[in-house]
Amino acid sequence: MTLNDVKLIFEFVGGLGMFLYGMNIMADGLQKAAGGRMKRMLGYITNNRILGILLGALITAIIQSSSATTVMVVGFVNAGILTLSQAVGVIMGANIGTTITAWIVSMSEWGEVMKPEFFAPVLIGIGAFILLFAKKEKRREAGGILVGFGLLFIGLSFMSGAIKPYRDAPVFAQIFTTLGSNPLFGILAGMAVTAIIQSSSASVGILQTLAMNGVVTWNSAVYITLGQNIGTCVTALLASMGAHKTAKRAAVIHLMFNVLGAVLFAVPMFILFRLNGAWASSAISSTQISMFHTVFNVANTVILFPFAGKLVALSEKIVRDKEAEVEETTEQQILSHLDNRILENPSFAIETAKREVVHMGELALDSVKLGLTAVATNSREAVDKIRAQEKTIDFMASALSDYLVKITNLSLMEDQSEQVKNLLYTVNDLERIGDHAENIAELAESKIKGEIHFSPMGQKDLEQIYSYAQGAVENAVLARKNEDAESIRKVIKFEDLVDNAEEDMRDKHIARLANHECRASHGVIFLDLIGNLERVADHAYNIAGYVKDEM
Structure with missing residues (x-):
């Protein structure tokens, strides 16, 4: 040669x-x-x-x-x-x-x-x-x-x-x-x-x-x-x-x-x-x-x-079905959904991550809903389910964050980079909503153990602010799923209602305490409940804001 x-x-x-x-x-x-x-x-x-x-x-x-x-x-x-x-x-x-x-x-x-x-x-x-x-x-x-x-x-x-x-x-x-x-x-x-x-x-x-x-x-x-x-x-x-x-x-x-x-x-x-x-x-x-x-x-x-x-x-x-195929755990299902093969195309990878973020949002929303059941009916079953779902939400937050970081290393357009960043922020806010739902479950458990019952007026106020907070999370998830301007407007409206209700209920509750209409120990749980709901609505507002930035 x-x-x-x-x-x-x-x-x-x-x-x-x-x-x-x-x-x-x-x-x-x-x-x-x-x-x-x-x-x-x-x-x-x-x-x-x-x-x-x-x-x-x-x-x-x-x-x-x-x-x-x-x-x-x-x-x-x-x-x-x-x-x-x-x-x-x-x-x-x-x-x-x-x-x-x-x-x-x-x-x-x-x-x-x-x-x-x-x-x-x-x-x-x-x-x-x-x-x-x-x-x-x-x-x-x-x-x-x-x-x-x-x-x-x-x-x-x-x-x-x-x-x-x-x-x-x-x-x-x-x-x-x-x-x-x-x-x-x-x-x-x-x-x-x-x-x-x-x-x-x-x-x-x-x-x-x-x-x-x-x-x-x-x-x-x-x-x-x-x-x-x-x-x-x-x-x-x-x-x-x-x-x-x-x-x-x-x-x-x-x-x-x-x-x-x-x-x-x-x-x-x-x-x-x-x-x-x-x-x-x-x-x-x-x-x-x-x-x-x-x-x-x-x-x-x-x-x-x-x-x-x-x-x-x-x-x-x-490729036959195995006779005794072991059913996948929830964690395994989540990891299989975030398949690295889809990273071959950034657009599809982002869309896949978005689907799982929406799924995480639906779980967080369900935990918020269960919180009202746990508090209103003293349901231990609802408390246990919230705790189980919180573990799944935490796992999803970790898995999604890792997957989104991998996407950031791909060749992305400017608007895609912005969306990935917003999805990362959304994951964090949804994880915090899950934490607040768990806090509510713990307060419900304290209420059950102490055999605490709120006054009819307090119960009615709690259900009202709960409906507002739940509406904020529900529309935030819809906004992320459909990139829907109407859902964003509803989140803003519900978040305002939660803020106003929380301030009003706090004042009324302090007045009831002053008039000896309820016990101080009951009041601590009540105030912690409405405080957690106010923060849930804040996180929903953040999520809607990220979607608004992309539109």
Whole structure:
């Protein structure tokens, strides 16, 4: 091996690195540009599989990776956000969306103006200029997309240049003749390369770079491409390890879908190549690889779409239910909902965290409601339930805080960073509401032990302020869930009512004490109760304020 050979190997590896890094930067910029649209996509995923296919294709086209999309789907299924039936459509769509990268790579064959070396440096220059001097977030996103796009093409140019001196080498002809004459070898080669680099888009890009130099034959390209579609399933299969059985089934469906498609195409293509040997051994272009890749994935989806239900049923037979499966604890369920696989996409990760924050809010609200039952009816059962829920609320606060910190380390837009910060603050306020509910439970327990009963007037006042505090928390949770301005206004109204009622009730209670209408020991519990309710309303007000800041 000469020094020049080493130089060309370095050039190829460097080109591959630039290609992968450029694709990553471009996908990151596209994700940011999509912004809230990515978040809204989650709400559109229903049992309508056609809609799921469209969304899967769109998401993959944006993030430039079917592997990442499928890993997210595994995470969504594991978190209980998607059912297996819903996941099938998204997985099918992801295979179609990944063909976008192949078309971007093949652009260099569409004329001199489209060649990487012609316009890629200009794209990088313009993009870098925008990134350095632009202040607005949207412009900086556009700059990132341009730089990524340019680096992707420069990487392709480096890879192509490194291969060019060897295009007449007998070794290439021998390799692709072997792979083309034996479908199994071709498919295994495609699988192996894709499994190693964990990206079908990148492995197809490498194949297209070889095709640009005229060293890839039609039959070898077809079999390798089919293998690449199977190889991309490895990422999702690895991601499903340690997940629920339902998430494992989603990964298995992805594998079955691509394996069945590869078999359905490999058999007729093998026959066609046998009938026309000249065509089989002729060189294939990068654009023709893009065309086959697209036709395969679209046709595979059309053929297998009617059998989506059968794929789900078959996956359930492959990944069977354990006979004595241990039921998950509440803590395990919470951790499974905050699945790290969903961190592949910041918008979806934020939406997932928001769902769990709302769930935490509903638990805190339930604890507040139970507090009135405990105080009004001297219910020990309500006291015990509040304490049990407080442990869950504390666990959720810790788990959500950790998950939100992980999200802050992702590439976020300015408004996303603001929302994550507000979600962290909300978690803290909800945890404090849970603490106050526990304080109320302790006061109720003291009331039960001391056989304390409030006067009819005191009981009526307590129920009134309780309804206000409960209304404040209920609307704060609704405001966080729906980003609803009307709910925010109601929180403000209820918080004012609580403040006024607390001040009025404190004065009236002191007057009753002065007139010896109730005991001092009773009064301490009563004043502590209304004090806790006033702080509950304050925390609800804070939560509504965070939502208002985002609107």
